[in-house]
Amino acid sequence: MRSFSTFPDFAEHYASLTSADNFGQAFTAEIETSQLSHHEEPTAADMPDSEAARGCVEQMVGDLFTLFCDTRLAPMAARVAWGMVNSFHKVAQQIAREEDSAARELGELARINDPSEIHALEVEEKQRHCQSLHEALAALECMRDHAAEVYRVETGQPWSAVYGSRTSKSLIASQIEARDFLAARAASRREAHAPTGPVVIVSGGAGWQHHEPIWTRLDCIRARIPSMTLVTTAQRSGTDAIAAAWAAARGVPTVNFRLNRSLGNRAGFDRNKMLVRLAPVEAIICEGSGLQVNLAERCRDAGVPVTIMRDRDFASLAQAAG
Incomplete structure (x- = not known):
């Protein structure tokens, strides 16, 4: 574990973290408007800045080790930092469950042969909700994976979740029909859990x-x-x-x-x-x-x-x- 008497240059200290390369894609808005909950109005607000998100994760976890180093609380740094990474992991798990539920509901709507405008609007709203969760999940998983790498650099040990997996998913195109979206999402899930590479x-x-x-x-x-x-x-x-x-x-x-x-x-x-x-x-x-x-x-x-x-x-x- 490192020991600093002053605050480190985080950008330089963590420059070798390969997970930093994932932020550009994970924090790109793939849909015009987002709606993470049926109780909220759609928003056209931007995604967080990718570089700011990366720096925030590094400083949030890294500052803890800087604060505790050379003090009697130094042995606690790794335990607290593990919990910080796990917080990202737990929220990502919650969002993943919400996305699964929204996808099931979207599938049920997509199977209904109803040409009415009301039904079309309902399908559009449900798809926006599902895609918004998918987009948010990619960003949270990216932050979790990056926080886990910072944890590894500081402790010399890999971070691993007690429960659940750490399968990160890639964003998919947004302007597609509901059934095509579900098919692409299912293919993404299959590739994530049963990849075809060597x-x-x-x-x-x-x-x-x-x-x-x-x-x-x-x-x-x-x-x-x-x-x-x-x-x-x-x-x-x-x-x-x-x-x-x-x-x-x-x-x-x-x-x-x-x-x-x-x-x-x-x-x-x-x-x-x-x-x-x-x-x-x-x-x-x-x-x-x-x-x-x-x-x-x-x-x-x-x-x-x-x-x-x-x-x-x-x-x-x-x-x-x-």
């Missing part, structure tokens, strides 16, 4: 703490395969959380393969079979349990290039850095 598997123990070798290796793979899709074994800590944080920072789509608990003791091995059936182009497997050993063996048998990372190879480096 698959790179990452798996490892929940107690793995060395994020730098994982980020370095993933950066190398992405340089060769820009359209890659990251697939993890969906653990909320350790290797999977580190890889998910990398994907969020780099804008790489992620699929989390959770265990089918109904299979009992076979669940992990069954998941390994499913992962290899995805025909991955590469795998990174960090030291964990017998499940990681099994996955490495299956990948090698399938001819998948595998990078094995063992805790002892990085423990001495971590101690030297500490």
